[in-house]
Amino acid sequence: MSIRHGLLALLERGPMYGYQLRAAFEESTGATWPLNIGQVYTTLSRLERDGLVQPLPEHDGGQRPYEITASGRADLALWFATPISRTDRPRDELAIKLALALTTPGIDVRAVVQGQRTSTMRTLQELTRLKAREDKPGELPWRLVLDAMVFQAEAEVRWLDHCEASLVRHRPSAAPPPRPVEPLDAPEREEAGR
Structure with a gap:
């Protein structure tokens, strides 16, 4: 699961700020995928850049909540409708x-x-x-x-x-025999010795 789509799904519930998103993400996944707060804010910045979320005016304490946009809802709906491919997952x-x-x-x-x-x-x-x-x-x-x-x-x-x-x-195939080393003639031995 991408953090991007996880945050969009959480914002579909309603506006939240970074720390709320982090707590809701970990609660939703049973804390099996701990999320760094830096990842949350970096992802929010990218989502904002891509027009999928927008910040709301700051609340008391300087917290800035974000809300999902119509484009974000469309992106989220597409993600939910698209099966996860084995090739989309990390290498084993x-x-x-x-x-x-x-x-x-x-x-x-x-x-x-x-x-x-x-x-x-x-x-x-x-x-x-x-x-x-x-x-x-x-x-x-x-x-x-x-x-x-x-x-x-x-x-x-x-x-x-x-x-x-x-x-x-399993029977390992016989390893190819080592290649014989050809003896060097006298001029080559002199050159190799230098």
Whole structure:
């Protein structure tokens, strides 16, 4: 999720200033995505530049609330209507790490997989404990985010199991033999010695 669209969605509720937006964002996502106040104000500046929000007159204490514009509502509606593509998401660092571990000399790939599985299982246990808390009707947004995190951790454990099984079946191809070094003739040896 982009911070840009998150802030637009929050401003659809009504005008807010930066600190209110930050608190509402973290509340809506169950604090799973902590937001730096600098990110909020930088994003608000860009949204204002793009005509998607506009500042209102300052309130007491110098706080300047922002409100969403008609263009901002149109942009937000388009975002909600457009499915998220896998290519829009960040690269999967774990998949890249394991692919590189397979081709890096001296790396115990099974140890890398096992270390990740242990970490992911700890995370899954922690998430499961959070899910066991008492349900409150107002917690649905947080519960949905938490469910997504649980499903992702479970999927990662299944994928790591698959990786481990693949490693057991994998027979590395024979590395090409090192190229023989041709002996240098006398003039080349002299040149190399200089």
